[in-house]
Amino acid sequence: MDPVLFDISIIIIIAATIGIIAKFLRQPAILAYIIGGIIIGPFGLKLIHDIDFVKNIGELGIALLLFVVGLELSVERLKKVGGSASLIGLGEVGLVTGIGFLVSRFFGFSTIESLYLGLILAFSSTLVVIKMLSDSRELDTLHGRIMLGILLVQDVIVIIALTLLLNTDVSAMSFAKLGLMGISLVLTALLSAKYILPLFFKKVAESQELLFMFALAWCFVFSGAAAYLGFSIAIGAFIAGVALANFPYNIEIIGRVKPIRDFFVTIFFVAIGIQIVPTLDRSLVIPIIVFLLIVLLGKPLIIGALASLKQYARRTSFLSGFGLAQVSEFSIILAMQGVLIGQISDNILSIAIILTAITMLLTTYLIKYDDIIYHKIGHILFFFNQKSAHDLSHIPGKLEDHIVVFGADHTGRKIVEAVHELGKRIVVVDYNPDIIQGLIARDINCICGDAEDPEILERLDLGQAYAIISTIPSHITNRAIIRNLKQHSQNALFFSVAASTDEALKLYEDGADYVILPAMLAGEKLSDVLRNFHNKNIIDVLRLRQIVELEKIRSHELIERHAPSLFRHGNDSGQKDLLKFWDR
Template identity: 45%
Template sequence: MVVAAVFALLARVIRQPLIPAYIFAGLVIGPVLGLITSTHVITTLSEIGIAFLLFVAGLEIDINRLRNVGFVSTLGGTIQVLTIFTLAFILALMLGFLSIEAIYVGLIIAFSSTMVVVKLLSDKRELDTLHGRIMLGILLMQDIIAILALSMLTTVNGFSGTLLGLSLLKGASLFVVAWLTSRYVFPQVFKFAAKSRELLFLLSIAVVFAFAALFNAINFSIAIGAFVAGVTLGNLTYNIEIISIVRSLRDFFATIFFVSLGMELLLDPLRSMIAPLIIFVLIVVLVKPLVTMFVCAFFGYKRRPSFIASTSLAQVSEFSLIIVAQGLTLGHIGRNMLSFAVLLAIITITLTSYLSTYEDFLFKKLSRYLKPFDRFSEEGGEALEYIPKKRRKQHFILLGHNRIGYSISRTLRKMKKELLIVDYNPEVIKRLIREKIPCIYGDVGDIEILERLNLKYAYMIVSTVPDKADSLLLIKKTRLVNKRAIIIVTASQLEDALKLYDTGADYVIMPHFLGGEHVSVMIEDFTGNVNKMIETKVKHIEELRHRQNLGHEHPKHH
């Protein structure tokens, strides 16, 4: 752990992901220096690490994420996984891998890293953007498929229809038990346990080991049992508290797992696998994003959110490493395959961090070559918009019809102002078209879209998109043709807000600060006036229920 801590600190200093650092630490203390030769204890602890990783993954699963981006996450995510798996499987066979090895290669390539992507999105405060929701939806679907694959691999050696059916029946029975306990037993038990943080911790750990033991008893992986335990407890009111108290334990065992992967690396056999390694790195960072872009574009998303989502998913998943580690335990593959997978993960995860950092730069350079992807919209290439023929010259433009934008839109329409809405979520635009509200499907950062907005005649332009680069482009483009327009933009950081003011913004919305100011005004109004407070509460509850029906959610903090 000392060596892992040193490598983690170095990775943090040079702003690199921690997972490759842990793997390198294992490589140093194992194959390179030979400080640890007996890996039995480490292997046992790493299996527990896998279980805790999947337990917390189950706790954090939010089915609503699938609903938020509809078919692109469920059907689209499934198509993406199957396509990548098939391509990688066929290519592996062509390169001389055995059939069982080719299956594992397909699984390694097919999945992307939830851990890495969530970290990258959190660092850039993009978890609640459209491309962020698309990625999280696809990743959730991938995690579900990965769990199914993990459970199926245990039946490969003695595969038969009867054995598979019996295995699935046993698994289904335990899932029913899990559902019944989560609905009728755990709510009351954890309500009592929640009074003590220590008792809540012990009970949560007990549930993990109980489910792991049950699944192990029917020859399923303990990791699957831990995942089911997480999903079971994830529906409870106390899931946030459970996550907070087990996260440190999860991180400890997860670190051991990734260190153990480094210790399992065999460097000599990799010399004969350099060519396949290079080929599959290119598959992950070039072909995989291309397939993902086609999937996103097919489901109606423009090239920018499709591109950003695709490049951020261009890596190998920690789930892939878990699957390979399981394959090694089952005797399906040798340590050379594990070494191959670990090195592939190190390279692609590192490359993804750079792709994510420079995604805006890359998109601007490649944007004109990506235009064909816009033709794959659900409307058969037709413009997804509603613009009345008769329009006044002085109009209002709203960029982003999200939670903030919805309130602004409603107010402007009540004021009978001529409004044009721009949003890059096709579902939002379709709803606006049905309501006969003027709208254009497009991205704020797309110069072609900005040129179509008649910025010269706009009276007021409001952007609720908290992207500094897009806001700067909007301000500069508007000020070139319209010095009088009122420009209101949004920022999530103080430095960005000040920069936007310097560039020419008339007002910068900072949602978190506005919330505090609003509550301060409410306190002044409510003091000595209980009836007004009750009236405001009733209206707020009605508004929240209305927003819930529209699918709006408050941003989650990770």
């Protein structure tokens, strides 16, 4: 067999085999691929003939990875990040990079190596975090959205870092020239995408295969242009992706490119394993331990503290930082590029891989059991959200025969609307300050904070409440609310949501009066719609009714995003306009 075909075949076989084992053990696939590379590499079974060829193929994987990142970086997605997540992300990268740099210098690393190490520690894994949040159904929670926003900011920063660090000429003139060439490349891509590509896409989009090939050609045109101008091919691919991000066909392109991206990215991580020297300088052991402490303890504390400064509740701040306590696959890519151009030694790459392996391994368990860990240690995080509940609340002095609603996002919003329209006295508890600002604007009793915060619970007068409704997805939190309620009142009704049948039954055992399973309700609702499928008029009415409801929800979300700024600046006229718009 041809040596090249043999090498690729061996890589695919080992990646699939080790990947399946990792899947059964619930470990990140990236680690499996790196281990596979070590097994077949020069320090293992010595099965690879042309290591340079494998490295070059892996480079294509990074280009395609960044092409897809660019495709997903639409203007709408950037808007959704919000100012809070952006500031937290920028602050985290700046502080962790600075700490990592100083610690590295203390251990005797060179200035450029220390800068690389600081950045390596700062970035968290988009692949691992999204996978774990998706598995635990936390992608759409407040802390999930904050984490995704921070990761998006990190992705943008790592692209900038790759661009600047990989420029070997550090003179001011060189950076100015680099900046001009970079701006020219970006403008060329954006202007072409706006004025030229639409003419081609009308025809190209008629064929899925042609659309796929055209998108790849576009990617490689800018990868080649970037390489010609002295940038990495990955930077050119990213710019090409950003240019296509707002096209109506970007979803189809992403769907087509992802499988081939995954193939080449797999080869890239196997190639990293092939190049690893299994022996490690003993002098690096202590620095690695300190770097691990920075990632596992320092990074979560920094993110949590920054989130607290933005008035997020203790639980939200803790979970946002805790879930990002790992090193990113982009950190390995950054280190790999630094080694290739001779800026850093192989030791830095080895450190990056070891940190990534250990922290990714731990993250799978940290995110899985984050709620349990929070309930064990949350009370000692006194420096998270030191603001009193009085700082962001709207509650009368005395409450009686009232309804308490925990969580006012999505399901909770509908409940708040229904109870408010009935004229019942209501108190809303939510840990999202933007939602609370919006409720204050409508003169609805509310308080910002954690459902398990003793100070919050004390102000709710649970002993005098008529009913408590929890839309919080956390099973542990809902059980804690029931226990607290039973200590204050045996008469108040308790309604809750649950993610599974087992959780619902446990809540009933604890004394819940009624538990709702959203998945079951969705099935019942769809069944009701299907019973009328023969009557197009009824379907049209239901469709229009839902569109109106969705538009209303979107308006509420928009108001909640902008309400804080209206209140911060004491904008009375703005607040009046806000109330008129909301009532509409």
